Structures are given as C-alpha cells and as structure tokens.
Amino acid sequence: MTQTESIDHPQQAARRALVEHRSRQLLDAAATLMEREGSEAVSMQALATEAGVSVGLIYRYFGSKEDVLYAVIVDVLDALATALPAALEDAPQDPVRRLAATFTAYCTVIDSHRHSTLLTYRESKSLDAERRERIKDLELETAQPLMGSLRDGVSEGLLVTDDAELVAYDLILMAHAWALKSWYFTKTRDLESYISSQLALALRGIVAPKHRSRYADLLH
Amino acid sequence: MTQTESIDHPQQAARRALVEHRSRQLLDAAATLMEREGSEAVSMQALATEAGVSVGLIYRYFGSKEDVLYAVIVDVLDALATALPAALEDAPQDPVRRLAATFTAYCTVIDSHRHSTLLTYRESKSLDAERRERIKDLELETAQPLMGSLRDGVSEGLLVTDDAELVAYDLILMAHAWALKSWYFTKTRDLESYISSQLALALRGIVAPKHRSRYADLLH
Amino acid sequence: MTQTESIDHPQQAARRALVEHRSRQLLDAAATLMEREGSEAVSMQALATEAGVSVGLIYRYFGSKEDVLYAVIVDVLDALATALPAALEDAPQDPVRRLAATFTAYCTVIDSHRHSTLLTYRESKSLDAERRERIKDLELETAQPLMGSLRDGVSEGLLVTDDAELVAYDLILMAHAWALKSWYFTKTRDLESYISSQLALALRGIVAPKHRSRYADLLH
Amino acid sequence: MTQTESIDHPQQAARRALVEHRSRQLLDAAATLMEREGSEAVSMQALATEAGVSVGLIYRYFGSKEDVLYAVIVDVLDALATALPAALEDAPQDPVRRLAATFTAYCTVIDSHRHSTLLTYRESKSLDAERRERIKDLELETAQPLMGSLRDGVSEGLLVTDDAELVAYDLILMAHAWALKSWYFTKTRDLESYISSQLALALRGIVAPKHRSRYADLLH
DNA sequence: TATGAATGAGATTTCATTCAT
DNA sequence: CATGAATGAAATCTCATTCAT
Numbered sequence: 001m002t003q004t005e006s007i008d009h010p011q012q013a014a015r016r017a018l019v020e021h022r023s024r025q026l027l028d029a030a031a032t033l034m035e036r037e038g039s040e041a042v043s044m045q046a047l048a049t050e051a052g053v054s055v056g057l058i059y060r061y062f063g064s065k066e067d068v069l070y071a072v073i074v075d076v077l078d079a080l081a082t083a084l085p086a087a088l089e090d091a092p093q094d095p096v097r098r099l100a101a102t103f104t105a106y107c108t109v110i111d112s113h114r115h116s117t118l119l120t121y122r123e124s125k126s127l128d129a130e131r132r133e134r135i136k137d138l139e140l141e142t143a144q145p146l147m148g149s150l151r152d153g154v155s156e157g158l159l160v161t162d163d164a165e166l167v168a169y170d171l172i173l174m175a176h177a178w179a180l181k182s183w184y185f186t187k188t189r190d191l192e193s194y195i196s197s198q199l200a201l202a203l204r205g206i207v208a209p210k211h212r213s214r215y216a217d218l219l220h
Numbered sequence: 221m222t223q224t225e226s227i228d229h230p231q232q233a234a235r236r237a238l239v240e241h242r243s244r245q246l247l248d249a250a251a252t253l254m255e256r257e258g259s260e261a262v263s264m265q266a267l268a269t270e271a272g273v274s275v276g277l278i279y280r281y282f283g284s285k286e287d288v289l290y291a292v293i294v295d296v297l298d299a300l301a302t303a304l305p306a307a308l309e310d311a312p313q314d315p316v317r318r319l320a321a322t323f324t325a326y327c328t329v330i331d332s333h334r335h336s337t338l339l340t341y342r343e344s345k346s347l348d349a350e351r352r353e354r355i356k357d358l359e360l361e362t363a364q365p366l367m368g369s370l371r372d373g374v375s376e377g378l379l380v381t382d383d384a385e386l387v388a389y390d391l392i393l394m395a396h397a398w399a400l401k402s403w404y405f406t407k408t409r410d411l412e413s414y415i416s417s418q419l420a421l422a423l424r425g426i427v428a429p430k431h432r433s434r435y436a437d438l439l440h
Numbered sequence: 441m442t443q444t445e446s447i448d449h450p451q452q453a454a455r456r457a458l459v460e461h462r463s464r465q466l467l468d469a470a471a472t473l474m475e476r477e478g479s480e481a482v483s484m485q486a487l488a489t490e491a492g493v494s495v496g497l498i499y500r501y502f503g504s505k506e507d508v509l510y511a512v513i514v515d516v517l518d519a520l521a522t523a524l525p526a527a528l529e530d531a532p533q534d535p536v537r538r539l540a541a542t543f544t545a546y547c548t549v550i551d552s553h554r555h556s557t558l559l560t561y562r563e564s565k566s567l568d569a570e571r572r573e574r575i576k577d578l579e580l581e582t583a584q585p586l587m588g589s590l591r592d593g594v595s596e597g598l599l600v601t602d603d604a605e606l607v608a609y610d611l612i613l614m615a616h617a618w619a620l621k622s623w624y625f626t627k628t629r630d631l632e633s634y635i636s637s638q639l640a641l642a643l644r645g646i647v648a649p650k651h652r653s654r655y656a657d658l659l660h
Numbered sequence: 661m662t663q664t665e666s667i668d669h670p671q672q673a674a675r676r677a678l679v680e681h682r683s684r685q686l687l688d689a690a691a692t693l694m695e696r697e698g699s700e701a702v703s704m705q706a707l708a709t710e711a712g713v714s715v716g717l718i719y720r721y722f723g724s725k726e727d728v729l730y731a732v733i734v735d736v737l738d739a740l741a742t743a744l745p746a747a748l749e750d751a752p753q754d755p756v757r758r759l760a761a762t763f764t765a766y767c768t769v770i771d772s773h774r775h776s777t778l779l780t781y782r783e784s785k786s787l788d789a790e791r792r793e794r795i796k797d798l799e800l801e802t803a804q805p806l807m808g809s810l811r812d813g814v815s816e817g818l819l820v821t822d823d824a825e826l827v828a829y830d831l832i833l834m835a836h837a838w839a840l841k842s843w844y845f846t847k848t849r850d851l852e853s854y855i856s857s858q859l860a861l862a863l864r865g866i867v868a869p870k871h872r873s874r875y876a877d878l879l880h
Numbered sequence: 881t882a883t884g885a886a887t888g889a890g891a892t893t894t895c896a897t898t899c900a901t
Numbered sequence: 902c903a904t905g906a907a908t909g910a911a912a913t914c915t916c917a918t919t920c921a922t
C-alpha cells in the first residue's frame with residue numbers, strides 16, 4: 001500500500017498534467033473549429049479531427065458532448081474571471097475609470113471568444129438544468145467586478161444610480177452584443193470604437209452631473 | 221354561372237381561412253411547445269402532436285422545418301411591425317415620450333413572445349443565408365420607429381447623441397434581454413418596472429441636461 | 441326489380457361511358473406526365489393535377505397506384521394488339537414483307553409510348569406477381585403476329601430458321617431497345633433508319649440465300 | 661521511427677483490406693437481397709440487415725444510397741471490363757471466333773450478375789445525371805471488344821456489315837436480354853444454348869456468304 | 881360523383897456514444 | 902492510454918391512401 005502510494009504520487013501528477021493538457025487541447029480545438037466553421041458544426045468527429053485525436057479519446061476526458069459544450073462555455077467565463085481582476089490591477093484608483101477598464105476587458109475577452117459566447121445562447125438546450133444553473137451563477141459572478149466599481153463610484157458621489165445591478169447587467173449585455181450582433185456592429189465599427197461608444201453612452205446615464213467634465217474623455 | 225361564381229368565392233375564402241387557421245394553429249403550437257419544453261424540443265413530431273395534427277399535414281402548410289422556424293421568428297417581427305406604429309398613434313407629440321411609448325410597446329411584444337424571441341438567437345443556424353438576411357433586415361426595421369423619435373428629439377434639442385443608431389440598437393437589446401435573461405430579471409422585477417428602469421437609465425444618457433426636469437417622471 | 445332494371449340500363453350505359461372516359465383521361469395524363477417529367481415523377485398527386493381531377497377521384501377508377509401503372513403498361517400492349525393486326529391488313533401477301541410491316545408497326549407504337557415502355561422495365565417492382573404474369577402473357581401475345589409471318593415465310597421456303605420464337609423475341613427486343621436505349625440510338629439515327637437497319641440485319645440472318653435478291657430493298 | 665513505419669504500413673494495409681472487405685460484403689449483400697426479394701426491396705435498412713451490419717455503417721463506406729446502387733451497377737461493368745479482354749487472351753486469332761468468345765464471356769458475366777444488371781434498367785432514375793452519364797460511357801466501353809473483332813472480321817473479308825456499331829449493340833442487348841427476360845428464356849433454354857442460338861442468329865446475318873462453311877459450327 | 885385535407889408508415893441520413901483491439 | 906469501426910435511436914420528409922363533406 002505505502003509502496004504503491006509512494007510510487008503512485010508522481011504517476012498521479014503526470015496523469016493530472018496529461019488530463020490538463022488534453023482538456024486544453026480539446027477546448028482549443030473546439031474554439032478553433034467554431035471560429036472557422038461557425039458555432040454549429042461541432043460534431044464529436046469534427047472536434048476529434050481538429051484536435052488530432054480519436055473520438056474515443058474525447059470520452060476519456062469529457063463524459064459527453066454536453067460536457068464539452070459546458071466546458072467551452074465555462075472557459076469563456078473563466079477567462080473573464082481571470083481577465084477582469086487583472087484589468088483592475090493596472091487600473092487607476094478612480095472607480096469610474098476602473099469601471100471603464102473592466103468593461104473594456106470584458107468586451108475584449110468576448111471578442112476573442114465570439115463564437116464560444118454564442119454557444120451560451122445557442123446550445124444551452126443541450127445542457128441539463130443543473131449545468132445551466134451553474135453557468136448562470138458564473139455569469140452573475142462576472143458582474144461583480146463591474147458592480148464593485150459602480151458601488152464605489154456611487155459611494156464616492158461620482159456616479160448616480162439606484163440600481164447598480166441593472167447597470168452592470170446592461171454593460172454585460174453590451175459586451176455580449178458585440179458577439180451576438182457582430183454582423184450588425186462590425187459593419188460600421190471596430191471593437192475599440194464600439195467599446196468607447198457604448199461606454200460613453202452608459203456613463204452619460206450615470207456619471208453625476210457635476211463630475212462630467214472630469215470624465216470628458218470617456219463621455220465622448 | 222354567376223351562381224357558380226358566387227358559390228366558388230366562398231369556397232376559396234374557406235380555403236384561405238383554413239390555411240390561415242392551420243398556420244396560426246401550428247405557429248401557436250410551436251410557441252406553446254417552446255414555452256413548455258424549452259425552445260429546444262421542436263421536432264416536427266413534437267410539433268405535430270402539440271398541434272394535434274399529423275406530421276404530414278405540417279408539410280402542407282410549411283415546406284420544411286426551416287419554414288416553420290422562420291415563420292415563428294417572423295411572427296414576432298410582424299407583431300412588432302404592427303405594435304410599434306400603433307403605439308405611436310396614441311402617443312403625445314413629444315419625441316421623448318414617443319420614444320418611451322415605442323420602447324414600452326417593444327418590450328411588451330417581446331414579453332408576449334418570449335420563447336419565440338429566443339429562437340432568433342438559438343436557431344438561426346438552421347436557417348439558410350437568405351432567410352437569415354431577411355430576418356436581420358426585418359429586425360433592423362423594428363429600429364426605425366425608435367430612431368425616428370430619437371432624431372426628432374435631437375433636432376428639437378431635447379435629446380443629445382451623435383449616434384442615434386447605437387442608442388436605438390441598445391434599446392432593442394434591452395428589450396430582447398427581457399426574453400434572453402428573463403431567468404435573471406424576473407427574479408426581482410416585473411415587466412413594468414423593468415421597462416421604466418431601463419428607460420430611465422437610457423434616457424438619462426441622452427436627454428439634454430436643460431430638459432431633464434421636463435421628463436422627471438421618466439428619468440426616475 | 442324489372443323496373444329497376446329497365447330504368448338502370450341507360451344509367452349503366454352512361455356510367456360505363458364515364459368510366460371509360462375517365463380511365464382514358466387518366467391514362468393519357470399519365471403518358472403526358474411521363475413524357476414530360478420522365479417515367480419516374482408519377483405521384484398520384486402529379487397525376488391528378490395533370491388530369492385536372494382530384495386525387496380522390498383516381499381511386500374511384502383505379503384501386504391503387506399499382507392499378508394505374510398496370511393499366512399504363514397494358515395500354516401499350518393493347519396499342520400493339522391493335523396496331524399489329526392493322527398493319528397486316530394493308531400489307532402484301534408476301535410473308536417477309538408482312539414481317540417487315542409488323543416490325544415497323546411494333547417500333548412505331550413503342551416510339552409513341554417510349555416512356556410507358558420504360559415502365560414495364562422499371563416499375564414491375566410495384567406490381568404483384570399475378571399482374572406481372574399477365575403482362576408477360578400479353579407481351580408474349582404481341583409476338584404472335586411476328587411469329588405468324590415468320591412461320592409462313594419458313595413454310596414457303598423464303599425464310600430459314602429453326603427457332604422462330606427466338607427470332608420473334610429478338611425483334612421485340614430491338615423494338616424495345618429503341619425506348620430503352622434511345623439516349624444512344626437517337627444520337628445517330630431517327631426512327632425510320634433505326635427500323636430499316638435493324639430489319640436488314642435481322643432479315644440477313646434468316647432470309648433464304650436464294651431469295652435474297654428478291655428482298656434486296658429490305659436487306660440493305 | 662523506422663519501426664513505427666514498418667508497423668504503420670500493416671495498419672494502413674489492414675484498413676484498406678477492411679474497406680475492401682466491407683464494400684464487397686455490402687455489394688454482395690445488395691446482390692443477394694435483390695436475388696431473393698427482387699431488385700426492388702433495396703432499402704438501406706434491408707441492405708444493412710442482409711449484410712449483418714447496422715444502417716449507420718453503410719454510410720461509412722458509401723456516401724448515400726445512390727452511391728450503393730451506382731457501385732452495384734459499376735460492379736457488373738467492371739466485371740465485364742475484366743472478363744472480356746481475358747476471354748480474348750485465350751481466344752484464337754480468327755476474328756469471328758474472337759467475336760464469339762467475347763459474346764460468350766459477356767453473356768456469362770451477365771448471367772452471374774443477373775439481378776444487378778436489372779438495376780441499370782430499373783434504378784437509373786435514382787442516379788444523378790453525371791453518374792447516369794458515366795454508366796452509359798462504361799456500357800459503351802463494353803462494346804469495344806465486340807466492335808474490335810467485328811471490324812477485324814470486316815477488314816479480313818470474313819464479315820459483312822456497314823454498321824458495326826449497331827451489330828455490337830444488338831449483341832449487348834441480346835446479352836442483357838438474358839437478364840431482362842430470363843423468366844421467358846429460361847423456360848426453354850439454359851445459358852449455353854441461349855448463347856449458341858443467339859450467336860448463330862447474329863452471325864448468319866453478318867458472316868460473308870463464301871465463308872459460311874468455315875463457321876458451320878457457329879452458324880448452327 | 882367529386883374533392884382535397886388529413887393521415888401515418890416508411891425511407892434516408894446523421895451523429896453521439898460504446899467497446900474490442 | 903488510445904483508436905476508430907460499429908451501433909442504433911432519432912430526425913426530417915414523402916407520398917399512397919382514406920374519408921368527411
């Protein structure tokens with residue numbers, strides 16, 4: 001037993017590393033595939049081919065296609081969970097500017113996961129109730145960084161709103177819209193101008209009148 | 221002969237009525253089905269069962285499953301095309317209040333077609349390019365009433381924005397969000413309060429400062 | 441009873457006439473349809489539309505689709521049963537020339553029923569054993585006029601063959617081939633030259649050497 | 661590495677062998693099925709059951725039902741493309757005897773693929789234009805060996821005909837007829853006597869009079 | 881007699897999943 | 902651990918046939 005254990009430890013570590021590596025490989029393949037073929041043509045066979053593995057192997061790392069879809073979606077939410085705090089680290093203290101930085105980061109992540117984002121809207125059908133719930137929770141968590149800056153802004157008198165939740169969610173929607181309605185927005189805008197326009201519009205609704213001049217650069 | 225004619229007309233009328241009736245019955249069944257099972261389980265068999273007809277019959281009224289989905293989606297857009305002008309008829313002259321009335325009507329239609337609205341986001345994959353294009357066009361047209369009021373407001377100096385298109389589209393997104401994220405919003409709000417909150421938020425970003433007092437009721 | 445009978449007679453005659461008329465109308469429609477769309481696209485709906493009647497009506501005159509196909513096929517065989525004897529009426533006494541006349545008539549009927557002829561080869565699948573048998577019998581009967589002339593020719597010493605049956609059937613095949621392989625033969629020939637070429641070839645194999653000069657016109 | 665290579669080759673060979681084996685198995689099953697049920701009941705389900713595999717598997721080896729039908733038909737034409745030249749290898753130099761050998765081989769192949777031959781006449785409807793064209797071309801190619809011997813015979817003065825094409829095609833028709841009208845011919849003949857009778861009949865029409873005695877054995 | 885709306889069995893095809901190797 | 906051949910349920914669509922009007 002003890003012998004087995006002491007032998008197993010490095011083996012288990014290796015296994016975990018492999019699992020990690022394979023999962024990444026598959027999720028990346030899924031992303032690449034959707035980016036290239038659209039977020040629909042994701043058959044297990046196509047995924048296997050793209051990842052350069054066999055169909056059978058996918059089932060050693062994901063229990064079902066549902067699992068894969070779930071993982072792809074969670075991947076985006078994970079990316080947000082990582083990118084949003086990271087954006088705040090380099091951001092100034094000013095809550096409004098922190099809000100701007102967070103929104104910018106949000107949109108940037110969505111942009112680089114456009115097709116995966118669509119999955120959330122498109123394939124939630126194939127997910128069971130529990131997973132759908134967990135995705136909703138994770139999505140709500142991505143609102144927290146936005147809400148934090150919003151509340152700070154309000155308590156410092158820079159922002160005015162009695163419904164920070166709604167504002168935060170609207171900002172998330174605006175970010176998602178870049179993926180959902182890219183066919184429309186990309187006709188006349190690039191990501192950068194989309195972000196600044198939406199931000200200006202949103203902020204004009206909540207920045208306290210007497211501080212508007214301070215954020216002139218953001219408000220227009 | 222004249223008799224035949226006068227007899228024939230009712231026959232053709234009857235047929236047209238039947239076509240109308242069946243189409244409605246099937247579209248309603250589709251809506252009901254999606255309401256109950258989620259907008260996923262829309263198999264032709266399920267649709268037939270729900271409508272209380274045979275599978276074969278569906279194909280007398282719709283050429284394909286795609287046709288059905290398209291019709292369901294267009295149904296919402298038609299409802300909007302009817303409801304938005306209607307809402308403006310009873311509305312006051314004031315562009316801002318007309319904008320508010322239009323948005324309210326928009327949200328109300330979306331609310332009564334919540335699950336059909338999801339289809340646009342979920343099943344556009346099964347539609348061919350041409351139909352997808354037509355849907356986009358129809359959706360863009362629903363922006364016109366909003367944009368009209370917006371431009372009137374701007375030219376009368378009541379509203380300030382250099383990107384009426386973006387504002388209009390954001391309003392549409394807000395309306396769609398009621399369907400897309402109803403699991404979230406309905407937790408704390410009903411439709412009416414959702415509308416007034418979103419409207420207040422949006423208007424605060426665009427009403428000219430010197431006229432804000434005039435719309436105090438909408439801005440809060 | 442007697443009363444009913446005496447009243448019924450004209451009615452029954454009228455009915456029979458109607459049945460006759462409808463059947464013709466439907467068979468003609470089937471022929472037209474197959475000529476235009478190919479011998480495949482013969483759905484009951486298409487047939488009804490072509491004939492200008494309702495699907496339901498077809499079933500008053502034919503018990504099933506099988507019945508219709510059977511009737512179409514028999515129609516060709518009937519045409520042959522009529523045309524072949526008719527051709528012999530005007531033909532000279534000479535058995536060889538009578539054979540030629542019969543073959544010419546055979547090919548001419550096949551030509552005007554090309555697509556119906558294909559049905560015999562193509563759709564015998566949908567026919568039950570009994571009907572298939574009856575068609576075979578009728579087809580064999582179309583060989584009789586050919587065989588009659590052949591045997592006369594042999595007994596008069598004009599033709600030489602110990603297997604009149606085979607010769608007759610080969611002639612029938614040649615006639616059918618005009619329909620079966622029209623894609624090939626029509627590239628380089630019209631019906632008339634096809635008939636004379638095949639006839640020449642066939643006769644060269646059976647005309648008694650010493651009488652060949654007598655039929656020089658047919659043999660070349 | 662070299663080891664991997666030497667290991668890989670057998671793997672690929674094994675796969676090719678499997679593909680070969682499955683294709684054969686399926687084509688044979690199709691033939692058997694048609695032999696037993698008639699060349700009609702060729703549903704994919706029936707084919708799968710007959711071959712002892714699942715429906716899905718068929719689609720790994722043939723892209724569609726059309727593909728299967730096409731392969732079955734081409735199978736016969738391939739057999740002819742192989743058998744006809746082979747028959748000529750062992751044949752004497754004499755063009756007439758070579759013609760006889762080719763015709764005999766043709767009929768023999770048709771006999772062993774009787775029901776598949778029917779497919780060409782029966783199911784060409786389900787094939788698209790391009791495939792139909794390719795089949796016609798392949799069929800025309802099977803006429804070449806016949807035509808070669810015919811032309812040789814003509815240039816050597818053994819045969820007389822000004823339309824070798826027609827003669828060749830008639831011979832093909834006679835061979836096909838063994839499959840098409842086996843219900844008739846098998847009543848009174850076996851394959852061997854069918855071949856010799858037809859051959860005698862055909863040759864009598866084209867062998868030059870002064871050489872008839874030389875081929876007395878073939879001419880009767 | 882005539883209609884044609886309605887039926888439903890059956891056909892083809894796809895694709896997530898399993899399992900022997 | 903890895904493969905990919907094999908499975909079979911499910912989905913869409915067609916069309917001969919029926920039957921109420």
